[in-house]
Amino acid sequence: MDNNSSWTSWGAQQPTLTEPAQEFLATRLGNLTPLRPVAVEDASLPDARLPASSKQRLLAALGPDGLADDAVTRARHAGGQAYLDLIRRRRGDASDAPDAIAFPTSSTAVNDVLRICSDDHIAVVPWGGGTSVVGGLAAKRDGGVAVVALDLSRMDRLLGVDPVSLTATFEPGVRTPAAEAALAERGLTIGHVPQSFERASLGGYVVTRSSGQASSGYGRIDDLVVGVRMQTPRGELHLAPVSGSAAGPDLRRLVLGSEGTLGVVTEVTLRVRALPAIKRYEGWVARSWEDGVRIMRRIAQGPGRPDIVRLSDPDETSVSLALSGTAGLQRRALDTWLRARGVHNGCMVILGFEGERRDVAYRRGRAHRLLRSERAVPLGKSAGASWVAHRFSGPYLRDTLLDSGVLAETLETATTWSGLAGLYDGVRQALTDSLRRDGRAPLVGCHISHIYPTGASLYFTVLAAADTGAEVEQWSAAKHAANQAIVAAGGTASHHHAVGTAHRDIVEPDLGGAPGIGVEALRALKSYLDPAGILNPGKLLPPHSSADS
Numbered sequence: 001m002d003n004n005s006s007w008t009s010w011g012a013q014q015p016t017l018t019e020p021a022q023e024f025l026a027t028r029l030g031n032l033t034p035l036r037p038v039a040v041e042d043a044s045l046p047d048a049r050l051p052a053s054s055k056q057r058l059l060a061a062l063g064p065d066g067l068a069d070d071a072v073t074r075a076r077h078a079g080g081q082a083y084l085d086l087i088r089r090r091r092g093d094a095s096d097a098p099d100a101i102a103f104p105t106s107s108t109a110v111n112d113v114l115r116i117c118s119d120d121h122i123a124v125v126p127w128g129g130g131t132s133v134v135g136g137l138a139a140k141r142d143g144g145v146a147v148v149a150l151d152l153s154r155m156d157r158l159l160g161v162d163p164v165s166l167t168a169t170f171e172p173g174v175r176t177p178a179a180e181a182a183l184a185e186r187g188l189t190i191g192h193v194p195q196s197f198e199r200a201s202l203g204g205y206v207v208t209r210s211s212g213q214a215s216s217g218y219g220r221i222d223d224l225v226v227g228v229r230m231q232t233p234r235g236e237l238h239l240a241p242v243s244g245s246a247a248g249p250d251l252r253r254l255v256l257g258s259e260g261t262l263g264v265v266t267e268v269t270l271r272v273r274a275l276p277a278i279k280r281y282e283g284w285v286a287r288s289w290e291d292g293v294r295i296m297r298r299i300a301q302g303p304g305r306p307d308i309v310r311l312s313d314p315d316e317t318s319v320s321l322a323l324s325g326t327a328g329l330q331r332r333a334l335d336t337w338l339r340a341r342g343v344h345n346g347c348m349v350i351l352g353f354e355g356e357r358r359d360v361a362y363r364r365g366r367a368h369r370l371l372r373s374e375r376a377v378p379l380g381k382s383a384g385a386s387w388v389a390h391r392f393s394g395p396y397l398r399d400t401l402l403d404s405g406v407l408a409e410t411l412e413t414a415t416t417w418s419g420l421a422g423l424y425d426g427v428r429q430a431l432t433d434s435l436r437r438d439g440r441a442p443l444v445g446c447h448i449s450h451i452y453p454t455g456a457s458l459y460f461t462v463l464a465a466a467d468t469g470a471e472v473e474q475w476s477a478a479k480h481a482a483n484q485a486i487v488a489a490g491g492t493a494s495h496h497h498a499v500g501t502a503h504r505d506i507v508e509p510d511l512g513g514a515p516g517i518g519v520e521a522l523r524a525l526k527s528y529l530d531p532a533g534i535l536n537p538g539k540l541l542p543p544h545s546s547a548d549s
């Protein structure tokens with residue numbers, strides 16, 4: 001990783017935009033002003049405010065290399081990976097930095113940190129892979145004297161595998177590639193593959209209720225967690241692995257989605273399964289968004305569905321092709337081919353099948369019959385291979401776009417099939433109206449990639465010319481408009497990115513709505529588990545008042 005990685009960039013890869021891609025952006029978005037990032041060493045940070053006595057106690061608990069408060073480490077922990085985080089850091093603004101970073105190596109050390117910070121009124125922000133896109137890592141003091149980021153990257157071991165029950169127990173800070181590599185040696189896999197796969201941690205997935213690209217087959221993380229250990233200022237909550245139970249409410253569900261506000265997950269037991277014998281990915285084109293949505297619904301409501309299912313709307317399909325780096329000649333040939341079949345304004349569908357040969361053959365056959373009945377056009381394996389090759393490219397490309405002066409951000413929601421069209425139209429319209437400049441509309445694309453028998457998620461990608469110097473205000477206004485549209489259409493505040501600070505203003509309907517019984521029950525639980533209110537203040541729960549926002 002280069003020096004700026006994890007400060008302003010996703011990694012060392014620096015994709016370049018082809019000339020046609022640059023032309024496409026200039027034509028569609030207008031003038032762009034390049035933005036070069038400020039180096040991490042030049043970041044401006046608030047003075048560290050950790051009291052000397054607290055620092056001594058933390059050092060005694062964690063050891064001499066278990067606590068850092070140098071400017072570079074603090075700046076690298078100044079927020080997550082949302083557009084707003086990246087823009088602030090690119091401009092050298094690390095005001096979201098914590099006062100110190102603790103690196104525990106055991107549950108005992110985590111408990112010690114929670115005890116010391118509770119005694120000394122220091123806020124604690126648990127840190128997994130640092131990929132939050134909803135402000136979940138912002139160092140909010142909320143009346144505390146200082147903020148400590150609790151970086152779990154040194155708790156990254158595979159603790160055990162139960163090959164009979166097919167479960168694996170991990171420490172929380174392990175990154176997915178390392179977790180999958182350790183399991184692959186035993187012929188096993190978790191199958192949780194979000195786009196942030198390379199950097200996010202297992203603990204982070206659990207507390208944000210993450211959903212991976214293969215959620216249709218493997219399930220979301222909620223479906224994979226069978227046991228968990230969480231440290232709270234009151235002590236440890238240990239929910240042992242269980243396959244099914246009617247012993248009261250399932251408290252695992254309180255840990256899932258708790259976003260570091262109730263405790264720190266220090267151990268997680270996940271369902272695993274045998275590595276698939278074969279993998280088949282392929283592309284199709286649906287004739288229209290409406291056709292594509294119907295195809296998704298029929299797949300979701302029928303038996304034997306694919307493991308990966310994706311439908312891009314016409315705008316996302318055309319923008320992906322324009323930015324994909326495909327040579328002009330190939331693009332024109334593809335366009336002619338699609339035109340000849342009447343689907344040049346169509347919607348890309350990606351299907352992925354993983355498993356035993358016969359099972360894959362059965363499910364593919366079923367999906368093919370369904371797609372043909374909807375007059376979708378097959379693109380074959382090469383489209384699937386291309387998707388696989390680029391499945392983790394998005395964040396690298398985003399760095400290049402931000403360098404070029406493009407506002408590039410995503411947001412997501414979900415609803416029932418019957419509400420999906422209204423939600424889609426409402427959010428697109430809100431983003432387009434908010435980001436229109438000088439008569440030019442932004443590029444707003446959307447895809448469905450998580451389907452259920454009763455509904456689906458919508459994932460929007462937005463590209464616009466950044467308002468140089470006012471990027472934060474520009475995106476904050478657009479995000480607010482999108483949030484209001486989501487509420488108006490009855491969508492959830494988040495399908496898989498979680499709440500953080502970005503959605504806490506609109507989360508109440510998801511938590512039971514007025515008169516706020518659900519929210520108050522959660523607050524009561526938090527005040528029991530975290531009486532000093534040190535755990536990730538200002539996240540998840542709706543603000544009490546404007547002073548709290």
Ligand SMILES: Cc1cc2nc3c(=O)[nH]c(=O)nc-3n(C[C@H](O)[C@H](O)[C@H](O)COP(=O)(O)OP(=O)(O)OC[C@H]3O[C@@H](n4cnc5c(N)ncnc54)[C@H](O)[C@@H]3O)c2cc1C
Binds near residue numbers: 196202203260266536
């Ligand atoms: C480019 C990109 C692509 C993404 N793609 C997807 C995707 O496909 N699917 C998806 O679901 N999400 C996606 N995300 C969002 C993000 O990766 C997920 O929310 C992920 O689950 C966060 O994991 P993390 O380890 O990085 O957690 P962090 O970002 O470090 O933390 C997230 C929140 O959890 C808390 N936390 C972290 N670890 C613990 C712990 N052990 N105990 C208690 N609290 C903890 C933090 O305080 C914070 O509030 C993407 C993000 C990016 C930047």
